[in-house]
Amino acid sequence: MWHAAALVGALADGVLLMQVLETPAASDHLARDLDWRLLQAESLAYLRSVADRLAEVGVEAAVEVETGGAADEIVRHARRDDVALVVMAAHGRGEADAYTFGGTTHKVLSLAPASVMVVRRGADAGPPAPAVGYRHVLVPLDGSPAGEWALGLAAAVARQQQAALLLLHLVPQTPPAWQRLPPSGEEAELLERLAGLQAERAAHYLRGLETRLAHSDLRVHCRVGHAMQVAEGICAVAAEEGVDLIALAAHGASGAPFPVGNVAQRLLATSGLPIIVFQDAPQGAIEAGRSPPRDAPAGP
Secondary structure, three states: OHHHHHOEOOOEOOEEEEEEEOOOOOOOHHHOOHHHHHHHHHHHHHHHHHHHHHHOOOOOEEEEEEEOOHHHHHHHHHHHOOOOEEEEEOOOOOOOOOOOOOHHHHHHHHHOOOEEEEEOOOOOOOOOOOOOOOOEEEEEOOOOHHHHHHHHHHHHHHHHHOOEEEEEEEEEOOOOOOOOOOOOHHHHHHHHHHHHHHHHHHHHHHHHHHHHOOOOOOEEEEEEEEEOOHHHHHHHHHHHHOOOEEEEEOOOOOOOOOOOOHHHHHHHHHOOOOEEEEOOOOHHHHHOOOOOOOOOOOOO
16 A cells, blocks of 8 residues: 555555455355445445555555456556556465465466556555655666666655665576586686676676766666676665665567567566566657667677
8 A cells, every 4th residue: 555655746646445346156145235235335444444554654545446357457457547666465364465466466466457456464554755765776787778678767766765776687697508518617707707898798788878867866776787687686776775665667678479478577586576567668669769888798
C-alpha cells in the first residue's frame, strides 16, 4: 500500500485499491445467500479503511472489489484503464512461500501491459509516509535503449523521493558458451583483458549518463563491477550500498523473447527488496532521444 502511495506523482497520477474475490462455484450456497454479499461488503469496508489511511497522508485512492480470477481481473483493469504501474505482493493469501512468487504475480508479470512492482511480504508494513520512502535507488544498466528508458523513470522516482541514484553496470565473468575446457593461460589473460576493456567502456558510459542527469537535483553515483551471475551481483551490490529499491527494464540488450528477461526474472527470484520491472516502452519513445552513446558497453 505505502509503496503505491510513494510513487504517486512520479509514475502514476492516482491509486486504485483493488481486491478480487474468487468466483464461487455455481453449486456453492455462498453464491445464493447473504454470506456472499457480506463477504463483498467486508472487502469493500477493508479497502475503504486503507483508503482512509492513505488520505491521512494526502493520497487519494479509489477502491474496487471484483469477482473472478485475481490475475485476470488485474490484467483486465490494466488494459482497460491504461494503468502505468501495478503494485503487488510477491505472494497473495494462501500462496506457498516455497515458490519464488505466487501464481497471480507470475501471471500479471507475464500478461499485464504495464510496469509491475513486486514487494516481498512484510516490506509494506510500518508507519505511513513520509516515514516510508526510498533513499537509495539502484538502476542496473547494460547499455540498451530500454535500460535508459527505465533510468528516466527511476530518476523521476528518485527526484520525487529526494533519493540517491546508483547507476550500476556489471561485466559478466561467464566464459564463452563454446568453452568446454578450462581456459589456457593465454586465453585467461585475453578474457581478463577483455573484461578490463569492458569495464573501462562501462565506466565511461555511466559517467556520460551521470553528466546527463547533472542538471537536476539528483544525487547520482556510478559503480562498475564484475559478476559470474549478473542478478546475484546486483543483489550483492544492493546490500553493500544500502539500497532500498531496485528499478530495471523488463528486457535489456539481450532482447529475450519472454515477457520478462533473464536478469529481471533472476532478480525477482533472489532479492528481498522491492523491485520495479518497467514494461518496455514503445520503440518510437525509446528512439526519441534515449539512445545510448556509441561506446555503450555490451549488455549481459
